[in-house]
Every structure is written in structure tokens, then in C-alpha cells.
Amino acid sequence: MVTSHRGRATRVALGLALVALVAAVGFRAAPAREAFDAWTLSGTSTPALLARALVVRTRNAARMREYAAALQRGKPLAGVRVLVTGATSGLGLGIAGQLALAGAHLVCPHRRPMAAGELAAAIARSANDALREFDGKSGDAADAERTAPLSAQEVDVLGVPGFDLSSFGAIERTAAELARAGVHVSAIVNNAGLVSVSGAATEQGFEQTFGVNFVGTAYWTQLLRQHAVIGRGARVIMVGSEEHRQHALEPDAAEPLGAPTRASWANAMARYGRSKLLLCAYAHELGRRWRADEIAVYDACPGPVASDIARDAPAPVALALAAVLRWTFPSAAEAALPVIALAVDDAFAFGARAPVHHHMSEPRQAGGNASDELLGAWVWARAQELIAARRPAVV
Template sequence: MAKWTTAEIPDQTGRVAVVTGANTGLGYETAAALAQRGAHVVLAVRNLDKGTEACNRISRAHPNARVSLQELDLTSLNSIRAAAEQLRAEHARIDLLINNAGVMYPPKSTTADGFELQFGTNHLGHFAFTGLLLERLLPVPGSRVVTVSSIGHRIRADIHFDDLQWQHRYNRVEAYGQSKLANLLFTYELQRRLAGRGTTIAVAAHPGGSNTELMRHLPRWAAIAYPAMAPLFQDAAMGALPTLRAAGDPQVRGGQYFGPGGFAQTRGYPTVVESSRKSHDAERQRRLWKVSEELTGVVYPL
């Protein structure tokens, strides 16, 4: 299928999809497309005002859409636990959990729990959120956990187990790379643990080069170079397609990774792509999983 688009998403009526960071950019486009296809979409967002505006935009564009709002701050384990508890109370089943929210290249800062902001938000926050909701996905045939990674998982990226929180030094590009590599290690290890259950799968995706709010923290050198690089980037609607294919294509298998099929995976229609050698390192996967359970206090029911 050379040009997979949202038209290929099967009817989602009766399905519940939770999308983190759904008030803008890739998350908004993902939520809107799933709602258009009939899913009850929960926009899990930190800013409720922006979330309400996003819900209204979807409802105006698709009057029959079912959308609701859930407050979620991935920089706070207390907020994550409260959000998961509320979602479990309101939904007997969850068909899709899309871990989309993220931060990229911020100045050095920490979450409410003292984690480096990118690692804490992009990986640990989603690790905890997924673990706390998994019991609502496991009984549901065809349920999926889709986690959004990045081309950045290849750029100066490793898991710095000796300094996961960048307390001794900080490089925003390397820290982002660590968090996005962690997204893939998490996906592959989760899939290994889910294998054999026959209901839930774990899949990953990346948007290529997408022009979204993530760009607001670009280092100065990158901001200067951005105008020359702009032709490599695509809009958020195209950038969301790999995530939507991972979530909606009936042919998807657990452990697959979707990204744009064009030049250097920066743009184009979604297809299965390869991730880095490090992302497939089983020892890194297991070690990161163990550390993540210890740091978050969330142990998966697997």
C-alpha cells in the first residue's frame, strides 16, 4: 500500500481511544482522525483550556464525534495516577492507548518527581500511564499501545544508566535522543511481555520531520538552520499518519515501527521502517524496564 491515508482506517465505532497530548499538533490530528472514524476519543492533556478548544474544534468539524477530556500532566506521577484512576472508573475497556505527548530540547529542568524533563515526560510518564491502564486493554481483542518515538532516537542517543537524570552534565540533544530511544526499548520489551496473550499488541511510530510546537525549544544553531531545512518537514496531518497506521491498520503486527517512507524518513506516507541497532538490544530493554518500574513505582500486571 504505497499511499496509506486516513481513508484506510476501519470503522472505529464502539472503540475507546486515549491520546496523550491531543490538544495540538500530531496528537490533535490523531484524535480528530479517530473521532471522525467513530471512536470515542479521550484527549488526555495538561492544559484543560486548550483541551476544551481542541474538543470543540473536533466537534465542529465532525458533529457526530464522541470526544471527552481528561486532565493529565505527564511530569507528575500524582497526576498520572489520578488520571489513570479516573479513566479506569469511566471506561470498562480501552481499545487504543496512544502515547503521543512529549517535549523536545528544553533547557535543563526536572519534573515534579525530580526526573530530567525529557526522560521523565517522554518515557517515564508514559511508562507509568500505560502500566496503570493496561488492565483495561488486556481483555480487549485487537487493543493496541502505540508509542511515538522520533528520528532523534538515532542522534547521539544512548541510555545513560550511570546518569539517567543528567545530573552531572546536560546536553539537550542527547537527552532527547535518550528519551526517544527509551520509547522504542519500552515498546519492544512490552511486546515481548504481551506476546502469547493474543489480545493486546505494542507498536511504535515516528512522524519524520513535522512542523509542530515541539520546535519551540530548538537550540540556537538549529533555529538558524531551520529555514533551510524546512522543505524536509511536513505538516502535522501528514506527520500523524504513521501513528494512525500503527493504531488503525488491521494488518499491523506487534513490535512494528512505522514512519514516513520518503527521503531519510523525514516525509511521505507511512510504512514499516527500521529502528537503530541499540533499540533492539534485549539487555537494554530489560534493564530500562526494571529501572523504570523502580523509578515510577508502577509494576505491570504481566
């Protein structure tokens, strides 16, 4: 019995490896690539989205390794200021680590209580993990010129504790604190986000995933503009998810945005995908509204990331998912690269008229109806109503 299970498991593993091999080799030939593209582009199921991520990852692997090496040579981002939210874990920490390696000045509002030294030490560890991960991978002699490992003291970071996207008060206090300190950045990476299984209410009474990933992020971004933390020429990156493709929204549908939602573990991913669709539609609309100020707004899905995103699941499921994510998904350092490129690299700056949505290292038409102008205008108007109705009286 045991042998037959093992035998089946081995056959499944070999089968999966063969599919991965065929996919990895096959898409290099144009017809195979087109056929594979057709399936993965039209598919919106999670397997199709994961297959697409595998394609994009393999197709751009060499380019991404070169980009990682470029960030690690000669501090190319010295003097550049970037704000990253959620830099205490997962993707955000991967982004902050490599920006620090490249010499950028970081501004990191964070929710998790952490002393300034602790945050800098975590970012230095992430930076050094990226150095190790890409060691000798760029394939050129310039690898020898890579920067030395970073110490916590060398990380140029302004940590701002007390930042919580589930509280309008905390959002307003953090934005005001940045304004008082005269902080001005060239890019913001709105990476903080979650999959809330419980759907516990935010301070303003929204279901958590909706409240944090969409309303809180929208309000936060608008306040940063009002307080001149970002200005003309800035880039705004909303970290989105391809899961948004599994949904579509109807303006003025029977269930208005922000209405109480019955949350359960069974609808956790649906709530997540819907929140990312709203964020994506909002990013499109924000880009249209801020175009005159040459502020480019992007919605960037990093693809699968080995992170703590499953932490809110029931304990045994969270443990199992954490293991699957760690062993099968790309590292945070790898997933961070296209997001960093969108935020700071001119080669990736497509300007305000370029596709808003990006999937890993490739621009891609947004799914659902996120790029629809009517939907964007409706999402914008609804967000303003929700913010105005529930903002605290005193900041």
C-alpha cells in the same frame, strides 16, 4: 552585493530542488532506490534521517492518500475507542481529528487547561483541515462519498484534564479517573512528548525530556494496563523518533539512568534522542512481556511534522524553527496517518512478532541497540526502580 547574495540563494534553492527531484524520481527505479536506501538506511545523522523521511514519504504518498480517503468515507471506525495523549497540539491533534472523522470515540487526557467544548472544537477544526487537505486527492470517484465537515458537537470525545507526564501524582490520578469511569479502549497512542531545552526538573526530579518522554510514559502505560483501561488484544503505540538512532546505551554504564543531567540548549536534541531510544527499547520489552495477552506494542516515528515541538527553544530560534517546520515539514494530518493505521487498521497490524519500530508508513528495524533483549530487560528493570523509588505515598 545584494544581487550576488540573491544569486547564490537562487542557486542553492535550485540545487536543493534538483536534489529533491532526483531523489523523488530516482528511487522509483530499483537500482537507484537500492543505492539511496543503502545511504539513508545506514546513515544516522539528521540529514540522512530527513532524506530517508523524504524517500518514505514519496514512496508511499498514493497509499497514504487512499488511506486518508478511506478514513473519510462512511465512518469506518464507529464504535472503536482510542486514547490519544497530547491531542491539544501538533501530531496528536492531527491524529484525533482524523479518528473523529472516521467516527471513533476518543479519550484524550490533556495537560493544557481546556474546557470539554474547546477540546472538541479544536479536534473538529483539525478534522476539517484534514478534509480540505485530502480533498479530491484519492484519485477515485469515491471522493464524492466523503463525510461532511464535522461540528464540535459531533466529535465524540472524553477530555480528561489535569494529565501531566511530568508528575507521577497527575499520572496516577488520571489513570484512576479513567478506571473509575470504566473506560476501556482498544488502542492507546502515547503521543505526548517534548524537546525540553531548559531540562527543568519534573516533580520527581528527573530531567524533563527523560522524565516525560520515558519514565512518565512508561509509568502511565503500565497503570493503564493495571486499571484495565487496556486489555487482551489492545495496541499500544509509543510515538518515537528516528533521532533515537544517533545513540546507543550500555546497561550499567558509568552514568546510571535517571542521574542528574546537566541540561543546556546544546544538548537538547541529544537528550531527546536518548529519551526516544529508551522509549523504543522499553516498547520492545513491553511487547515481549505483554505478548501472552496479545497486546501489540509499537514504537512509531511519524517523521518530520509541522508542529509546535520547538516551542521551548529561545524565542527567536523558536520563531524561526516554527516557520521552517510549517513550510517544509509534512502537516500533522499527513504525519498522523501511519500512526492511526498502526493503532486501528488490521492491514497494518503485524501482530506481536512483527517489527516493533515503524518509520512513518514502513516497518523498520530499530536503531541504536533498542531491539537488544538484554538492553530491554535492563531498561525495564531500571524504569521499575525509578518508579518505585519516587512514586508519591498517597494517590
